Amino acid sequence: MRNTRNKKMHEDEHSVDDRDLALALRRLDDAAVVPGPDPAREAALMAAFDAARRQRPSAPGGRQYWYMAGLAAAAAILMVAGLGPALTGRHGAPPDAGQASHGPLSSLSRGVQPEPQPPSEFVMVPGAATLPEMESGSLVRMDVPVAMLPSLGLTPPAANRTTAVRADLIVGQDGLPRAVRLVN
């Protein structure tokens, strides 16, 4: 009986506490005075906004966007074409299977000459900074036409007379490339 009464008193006390506390906090918030904006601070913000707008790279134009989308589509097709036989199991192992260790990328580069040089560093694709933040993505190895390299931010190799070079692309969750590096 005493325990029940004590518990009830405790609950009553908490209930009063909550009510009083809520009231008190409301008063505290009401008493908070928000000063008007400081003109100097506001001017500094607007100046920072203008500066950021000037520095902001222009959004990828329609042509560039469609070019990147096309590149992404080509990468996707290449992935499907490369992985398809392996997934369906209709084809046997390639002739050089077992002769060299194959990483995840090597299955995409079947029938391509081995790389004699280490890959270069990844560079950001122009316009990638304006794309949505990359939350997930994939690494795609593909043959890129030399003519496309400048638009990817890469300099075409002078000594290479071929029409395409091997490159790794980091493709975001939206299918658009974010970074690229030459493999050889």
Next chain:
Amino acid sequence: MQQSDEELIAAVAAGDREAFGALYGRRRPDVYRFALHMTGVPATAEDVAQDVFMTVIHEAARYTPGRSGVVPWLLGIARNHARRRLSVRQHERLPEGPAEPGVIADPADGIARGQEMDALRRALGSLPVAYREAVVLCDLQELTYQDAAAAAGCAVGTVRSRLHRGRRILAATMRGERRAFAGWPAPGWM
């Protein structure tokens, strides 16, 4: 017709200067009040508000409509800046009472009421930061649990438990204060 917060943010991300000015004018008070309750210092609250809108200039494109409202998003940014500033001055004493120029007590309520409001402000300032955030977001800013969770970057259940604990600590502290003020004529806390 007045643009919504979401429309303003989208316009800011697209480089619309007027939209930024409108968003600043509309939401600076919310950010300032949050920062004031978190830090207890008007000058720091001003700095935090400035930091928040400086961040908005560069990060407006990161706002995702539907994930949270604009106010919780702004308060989430404010929370980070306030925490950073709190960690810098963690060994400083919180300002006390009437000397605080940004928060005024109602003179009609008398000295005792003013004293108790100061006590509540001190109690709020002495709460662990995570609990203080929950109390400020839910009880002072009156955000929903969902919005408070979005601002605090945690689960709704976490907000509820932090709020509960924060209130309990505040209540216990104020009970002690009330006993200390027993000689004063003011009934209750306020």
